[in-house]
Amino acid sequence: MSGPIVLGFETSCDETGVAVIEGLVERSSVLASQVEEHARFGGVVPEVAARAHVEAIRPLTHQAITLAGIHPNDIDAVAVTRGPGLTGSLMVGFSFAKSFAYALGKPLYGVDHMEGHLFAPRLSFEAYEPPAVVILASGGHSQIVHVKAWGEYEVLGGTIDDAAGEAFDKLARFMGLGFPGGPAIDRDSDGGDPDAIRFPRALRDRPYDFSFSGLKTSVVTYLEKARDNDELPARSDVSASIQEAIVDVLVEKTFNAVESTGVEVVGGGGGVLANRRLRERLAEEADRRGVGLFIPEPGLCTDNGAMIASVAVHRIEGGVPGDEFGGDVDPGLRLNP
Numbered sequence: 169m170s171g172p173i174v175l176g177f178e179t180s181c182d183e184t185g186v187a188v189i190e191g192l193v194e195r196s197s198v199l200a201s202q203v204e205e206h207a208r209f210g211g212v213v214p215e216v217a218a219r220a221h222v223e224a225i226r227p228l229t230h231q232a233i234t235l236a237g238i239h240p241n242d243i244d245a246v247a248v249t250r251g252p253g254l255t256g257s258l259m260v261g262f263s264f265a266k267s268f269a270y271a272l273g274k275p276l277y278g279v280d281h282m283e284g285h286l287f288a289p290r291l292s293f294e295a296y297e298p299p300a301v302v303i304l305a306s307g308g309h310s311q312i313v314h315v316k317a318w319g320e321y322e323v324l325g326g327t328i329d330d331a332a333g334e335a336f337d338k339l340a341r342f343m344g345l346g347f348p349g350g351p352a353i354d355r356d357s358d359g360g361d362p363d364a365i366r367f368p369r370a371l372r373d374r375p376y377d378f379s380f381s382g383l384k385t386s387v388v389t390y391l392e393k394a395r396d397n398d399e400l401p402a403r404s405d406v407s408a409s410i411q412e413a414i415v416d417v418l419v420e421k422t423f424n425a426v427e428s429t430g431v432e433v434v435g436g437g438g439g440v441l442a443n444r445r446l447r448e449r450l451a452e453e454a455d456r457r458g459v460g461l462f463i464p465e466p467g468l469c470t471d472n473g474a475m476i477a478s479v480a481v482h483r484i485e486g487g488v489p490g491d492e493f494g495g496d497v498d499p500g501l502r503l504n505p
Contacts, residue, residue: 174190181308182201202216248492276490283321310380333349339387366409368382383410422434
C-alpha cells in the first residue's frame, strides 16, 4: 500500500527522532537517545536536551533519507512536533523542519505529540481504527483518551500529580537503579514477587484519573523504616511490587473507560507502554473481555518521528493543507482543548 511520503521529526523531550514513511509503511526511523547525557543528573535537563537536539538533527535527517532510499525531492510533506514538551527541544525540531520544508517547497504539518502516540498503532495494525480507548503513559503524561474518530478526542482522565513514567524515574533514583527509571525497575523486577508488598493504589473512586505521588511517599517511607529496622526485603521484590502497583492502576482505569464507552478497541502509546508487565496485563484483560488490543512494538511506543509523520499522512489523505510556516511551538499544547 503506497501513499504520501512524509518526513517526520520528533524533539519534544530528550530524544531526537527522524523518520520517513510512505502511507503507513515505515521506510526508515532513526533515533538519537540522550540517556547518557541526562543519567548523571538523574533526570532530563532542558538546556542539555536542546543542545543535544541541535547536534543530532542534521545528521539524523541525512541518515533517515538515505536509509529510506529516496531523494529529498521525493518527499511530499514534512511533519514536526509543535507541542507539548520542553520549549527549547521543541524549537530545535520545529525550526529545522520549517527550514527544511521551505527549502524543498513542501508543505509543513505541525503535530500534537500526544496525537502522534494515538496514531502510532496504525503503523503496526491495519485493524486499529476508532472508536477506541487509548492509554497514553510516559514520563510527562498519563491520560486515558476516548478516540471517537480521528481528530475527535475526549480526554477522560489524567494525572493530578506525577505521571506514571515520572513515578518510575523518581523511585528508581531513590533506589539507586539509574535513569530512565521505567526500564530500570522493569529489569530489576525479574524474579521478584509482585505481591510481596502491597503499595497503595490511589484514586479508586475516580475511574479515569491517576495519582502516583502517594505511591512514591509510601515506597520511600517503607524502605526507610525497613532500613532502620535492618529488615530490607529483596530489591527485586520491591521493584516488582512498585511495578505491579503502577500497572494495576493503569490497567484498571483503561478498562473502566472501555466499560463506560462500550468500545471494542484498546490502543496504547508512550514509553511506559514498553513495560513488559503492563503489556502482559493489558493483553490478559483485553482477552478476558473479548476486545481488540493494539499496542505497537516498544520502539513505536517511545517517542519517534514515524508517529508524527503518520498524523500528517492522515491529514494529507483527508485533503487538509499543511501550512505551519507562520506557526510556532506550543509547550502547553493540549489534545483537543
